[in-house]
Amino acid sequence: MLRRWLLPAYAFVLALLVLAPLLRPGYLLLRDAVSTPRSYLTDAALGLTAAPRATPQDFAVACASHVIDGGVVVKALLVLGLWLAGWGAARLAATVLPDAGMPGQFVAATLAIWNPYVAERLLQGHWSLLVGYGCLPWxxxxxxxxxxxGSWSGFFGLCFWLALAGLTPTGQMLAATVALVCVVAPSSEPGxxxxxxAAMALGAALAAALPWLTASAVGATLSGHGSAPGxxxxxxxxxxxxxxxxSLASLGGIWNGQAVPDSRTTLFAVSAALVLLAVLLAGLPTTARRPAAVPLLALAAVSVLVPAALxxxxxxxxxxxxxDAAPGLGVLRDGQKWVALAVPGYTLAAAGAVVTLRQWLRPGVTALVCCLALILALPDLAWGxxxxxxxxxxxxxxxAVAAAINERPALVAVLPAGTMRRFSWxxxxxxxxxxxRWVRADVLTTGDLSISGVTIPGEGDRARAMQxxxxxxPEPSALTEAGVRWLVxxxxxxxxxxxxxRTLAGLTPALRDKEFALYRLGGGTADASAPGRRATLIAHLVWLATLIVGACGALAVRVRRRAAA
Structure with a gap:
């Protein structure tokens, strides 16, 4: 029994070593990561008035925050994502490379958690993408x-993992890609x-993708502003x-040079890359001889070479x-995030190093050396x-501001201009x-980003016109005529x-402190919901049902098997 839980416990310890600062009271608020005590099912959260990049993530957090503090939900999901990545890599190695044994599984788990991709996406605030990343080996x-x-009951597990990875469109696409690539794997048995x-994978993936597919189809028309700068x-x-x-081959190279661990901003990055690639190359000859591993190794090569070429x-x-021809493919812009597809193949190659080197070193010694080398190659991943x-x-x-707006929810405009903030705290x-994310009313935000002095326009024109x-x-009456009821x-x-x-001089604040000035404009009520809200809600419920049915079905099968044994 103890042996069975040794690898999950190791993966959990590694995940906590990375995320320990988040165990303190408070909220994750870093670049793209936003958590608040409560969030709500606004049209924006459903992807109806903005690009559905955080769909169904915002739906899930809004539902969960009704019973659990939203900050706890986000932090728990992030820890879960890293834990699943390590534990899942070990399970994948046990399935494809059983002769690597537990030593190989320890190396696979270490690489899955302790790598530059995880560090850079953490610093960029992509917590939900890391949840999807953690689902890939599963x-x-x-x-x-x-x-x-294997038993058809595995279909329940497939539904669950694809739905969990589908917290964001990117995570769902990553997971669906891995599933379809594994379909190509030859089978040593009739199989x-x-x-x-493929039909099972596509069906489950479609159910998991319904929230953002539906929101894209029925949501507000989004304006394009040219793709070249982005x-x-x-x-x-x-x-x-x-x-x-x-950089990509060593699982680094994110577009934002500020979202990089310090050790990757110096020539130490070269030695770190050499360590990681040496572990992979040591295990590659062994792993490449396993037919089931070949599609994942090929996917790893493609997921590095294609972003590099682009x-x-x-x-x-x-x-x-x-x-420009298909704006919906804007998800392809951030090429480095697709390097996550390399990690299942990378972890198998890392596990294979134990097998390759066992004629010179004991497997336990090889595993210890590889794990320590991977950790020391990125020492500043520890402690957040x-x-x-x-x-x-x-x-x-x-x-106080959220409570005032939530008491009488209506359209909100915000100053200063811009999407990003720098608060003193x-x-x-x-x-x-x-x-x-903290109010039940829709807040006008342009989504514009400023990167190295270049402004990347967001989607939608209404917020930009209001800004x-x-x-x-203008005179306050002009804002009221435009539908704004709160100005923050x-x-x-x-x-x-x-x-x-000039506008603010003619207004009396309903609330003011050193953080805020809140103004109420007129006595209007909340805007009518965007068209398609019901259809989008149904799509989100289908996603939730896929997640719950998959989890319950897989758990029931597991319990039945243990009872039969």
Whole structure:
């Protein structure tokens, strides 16, 4: 019994070693990561008035925050994601490389958790993407088992993992890709036909993708502003001493040079990359001889080479043309996030190092050396990436403003202009404005991002038009006629206020402190819900049902098998 839980316990300890600062009271608020005590099922949360990038993530957190503090929900899911990544990598290694034994599984679990991809996505605030990342080895394990003729009950597990990975569209696409690639794997036994496995994967993936597919189809029409600036700004980035290809091959190279652990900002990145690649190359000859591993190894190569090619001049031009022709493919801009597809193959190769080297070293010694080498190659991943991923506390004014707006929810405009904020209490990194997730009313936000002096326009024109109106300093009646009922000035954040002082001079604040000035404009009520809200809610419920049925079905089968044994 103790032996069975040794690997899950090891993966959990590693996950906690990375995320320990988040165990303190407070909320995750770092760049794209926003957590608040409560959140609500607004049209924006359902992806109806903005691009559905956080769908059904916002739906899930809004539902859960009715019974559990939203900050606890987000932190628990993030720990779960890293834990699943390590434990799942060990399970995948046990399935594909059983002769690697527990030593190989320890190496696989270590690489899955302790790598630059995890560090950089943590610093960028992509917590829900890391939940999807943690599901990838489980999807691969379940699909390989189904392919080899395992029980049909594995379909429940496939539904659960695809739905959990589907907290974000990117996570769902990553998981579906891994599932379909594993369908190609040959089976040493009669096995299940590939077309049936593919049909199961596509069916489960479609159910998991319904929230953002439906929101994209019935939501507000989003405006395009040209893809070229965004494609160049989000392209993978070469780290010191490493070309773009070397950065991606070592699981680094995120577009944002500020969201990088300190050790990857110096020539130490070269030695770290060499350590990781040496472990992989040591195990590659062994792993490549396992038929079930070949598709995942091929996927790893493609997921590194294609983003590297798209980061070149011709690649950027081609990708811009594709996104201009099909704006919905804008998800492809951030090429480095697709390197997550390499991790299942990478973990198998890492586990294979134990088998390759056992003629010279005992497996336990090899595993210890490899695990320590991987950890020491990225020492500042520990303790919240060197203390940069921490829990923060909201000043009291946030609760007061949210309570006032939630008492009479109606359309909200915010100053200063912009989507990102720098608060005195939230640390040095910019953060997304938390207000839209804390109130039950829709908050106008442009989604514009400023990267290295270049503004990347967000989607939708209404918020941008309102922002321009506010910066022009109109009469308060002009805002009321435009449908705005609340105006919030986040005084603690620097930003462009334009000539809005003329507007504010004619208003009496309903609430004011050093953090906020809240103004009520007129006595209007909340706007009518966006068209398609009912259809989108049904799509989200289908996703939730897929998640719950998959989990309950897989658990019931497991309990029945143990009872029969």
């Amino acid at each position: 999807v691969a394990t379940v699909m390989l088992t189904l392919r080899s003729g 299940r036909p590939r077309w049936r496995c 494609v160049a700004a989000f392209a993978p980035r070469a780290e010191p001493g490493l070309a773009t290809l070397g 980061a070149t001049g011709p690649g950027l031009h081609a990708l811009s043309a594709v996104i 990436v060197g203390g940069r991923v921490v829990a923060v506390r909201y000043p009291p004014g946030w609760s 939230s640390g040095a990194a910019p953060v997304l404005d938390p207000l839209p 321009q109106l506010l910066l022009a300093g 000035v986040e005084s603690d954040s620097a930003g462009d206020m334009g000539k809005s002082g």
